[in-house]
Amino acid sequence: MRIRPATPAELPALQDVERAAGAPFRDLGMPEIADDEPPALDVLEHYRRAGRCWVAASGPQDGPVAYLLAEPVDGALHIEQVSVHPRAARRGVGRALLAHAADRAREEGLTSLTLTTFTDVPWNAPYYERLGFRPLPEEDLTPGLRAIRATEAAHGLDRWPRVCMRAPL
Numbered sequence: 001m002r003i004r005p006a007t008p009a010e011l012p013a014l015q016d017v018e019r020a021a022g023a024p025f026r027d028l029g030m031p032e033i034a035d036d037e038p039p040a041l042d043v044l045e046h047y048r049r050a051g052r053c054w055v056a057a058s059g060p061q062d063g064p065v066a067y068l069l070a071e072p073v074d075g076a077l078h079i080e081q082v083s084v085h086p087r088a089a090r091r092g093v094g095r096a097l098l099a100h101a102a103d104r105a106r107e108e109g110l111t112s113l114t115l116t117t118f119t120d121v122p123w124n125a126p127y128y129e130r131l132g133f134r135p136l137p138e139e140d141l142t143p144g145l146r147a148i149r150a151t152e153a154a155h156g157l158d159r160w161p162r163v164c165m166r167a168p169l
Contacts, residue, residue, distance in 0.1 A: 001086035001093055003100040006053040006067060011044045014055070014067045014083075021066075021083040028121060030160060039069070039081065047071070047080070054100055056084075056093045068097040069102075074142035076166065079115040089123075095131060102169055114169045116148060119161040133165035 018038030025033040031133065047053035047069045055064035059156060065088035069080040084093050102113055115133065116122040125135070141149065145164050152162065 001056050001058065001065075001091070001096050003054055003056055003096055005051065005126060006044070006048050006055045006064070008045065008048065010055060010064055011041050011048065013063050014038070014044055014053075015041070017064060017067060017085045018081075018083045019085075020085045024086065024123075029148040030121075032156065032159070033038050042067070047107065052104075054097060056088070056097055066093045066097060066144070068101055070101050072108070073114065073144035073148070076112040076114045077101055077108070077110045078144070078148065079113055082115075084089060094127070098131060102167070106169050110169065114145060114166045116145075116162055116164050117150060119163050121160075125163055127166065128154075128165050128167075131167065133167040136166050 015038040022034045022036060022038075025031070050071070053068045054064040057064050058109060066082070066084040068082045070077050071080060072078070075140050079098070079125070080096055082097055084097075098113065103115060113133070114136075115128065117128060119125045129135075141164055149162070149164065150159065
């Protein structure tokens with residue numbers, strides 16, 4: 001699997017990856033997550049232009065099967081989104097994207113990766129724990145992470161248990 005920056009032409013395909021990756025949430029009784037619209041093209045373009053939108057593809061001519069969006073938040077690289085198409089799941093694609101993000105974060109002198117995720121979804125918090133992420137207690141949340149959590153709560157994501165996690169670099 002090759003990890004590389006997304007191209008402008010691939011942004012609509014990332015929306016398709018997101019829709020496909022969200023579908024399994026329906027089986028967990030989370031249809032609102034399954035039906036949630038993917039990031040808008042202008043949002044994806046913002047991350048792409050900032051150099052923080054990476055895709056996973058089998059080869060140089062193949063379209064993306066997964067993507068990751070990230071941004072610096074309080075000295076860490078915050079993983080805003082990781083989505084893997086179900087046909088590419090369980091092949092280490094998400095792990096490869098996270099490793100790529102960690103390498104970029106180290107190059108920028110950032111100290112860790114952070115993310116927010118659902119605690120009870122098998123491919124969310126339990127998966128990230130296997131990769132070295134640890135839950136952050138509420139009192140350890142940085143101002144930026146608190147703002148992210150507030151935005152998520154306003155979007156209705158707190159209907160299901162969520163957690164902030166960090167992996168040191």
